[in-house]
Amino acid sequence: MTPEALQQLGQRIGQLRRQRHWSLSHLAERAGLAKSSLSRLEQGNANPTLDTLWRLAIQLEVPFAELIIDDPAPLDEGGVTARLIERGRGTPVVEAWWMQCRPHACRRAEAHGAGIREHASVISGRLLVGSEGEERQLGPGEHCDFAADRRHLYRGDDEGATFLLTIVYPQRPL
Amino acid sequence: MTPEALQQLGQRIGQLRRQRHWSLSHLAERAGLAKSSLSRLEQGNANPTLDTLWRLAIQLEVPFAELIIDDPAPLDEGGVTARLIERGRGTPVVEAWWMQCRPHACRRAEAHGAGIREHASVISGRLLVGSEGEERQLGPGEHCDFAADRRHLYRGDDEGATFLLTIVYPQRPL
DNA sequence: GCCTCGCGTTCTTTATATCGAACGATGCGA
């Protein structure tokens, strides 16, 4: 087991923990671990047993494999990070993306194929989004639809923004 | 970690080993383990460290996840699986969930706190969703908003459904 | 100011996963 992989694992656990706004002590208690063990693990110098990882996966509500496997490198353009969550297999084809704009980051996207629409739903921060000339300002809990077969953009404000994006392809792409 | 899961893991490793016509000693040597350790592991009374599993996965040439028969623990009620993707830290607080309804599964949710709204966005399958009495049928790429401070439900049809759900809390919960 | 609490880290101690040696069983050739 490489040190880098252990490091990654630790970071991943810490990330999932913070997403839930849990303190290290809290997660340790929920999982029935000593917080010292969890601390070492998150720092990346530990070689945890299966049981330990299992307990954490249960509490964090993630499939076990997700803790270890490094997810495909999220692509990042101009301060906007995108990670594919899911791609449907029905008709129309729909993709779900987890998106994050760093503060003041702005991404201008070229027109996609005809008929493609997108739908953005903000989780935190404020986001300017939409077809060029018809952008809308969205806050947490707000969402909007727009046509993606024209130039469009995503822009975070002072605090950046985290949002879900679904892309709807009118017929099977490619 | 349940004894059954450990048992399963051991059987799985033994199975993969025998598929390759390797003796226990041989695999142990290749992986740099004591054969006693491997023996105990295959019998299902061991709690291996991540490093140990890692070495075995490499020698057996299987993705790590394949060793652990995936028995994840996202919360699951009545055939509806939910996994938290992200929780915002702004105001209002917004949670993003990845949801999956098995075919014909139906989940009736009680009223949440006052003012809470939800927003569902379908990735694949067809979903009946909404406040009780005002349900809507959604297909891939469609979405809708509804009040969650009343009884509401999620129901997949013949093929089940995968969708994103955002929950918007008017003020900080708890 | 002081006190208390919860945070995450770093120690020491304890439990246990791994190791290495020895074992009985089985197969095979001399």
Add this chain to the structure above:
DNA sequence: TCGCATCGTTCGATATAAAGAACGCGAGGC
């Protein structure tokens, strides 16, 4: 037959993962 492999198991010794106590730090409250 015996002798010598190799198999998988079991045992005591050792390395180390996890537990538990103590630490320094920062945020409130009085």
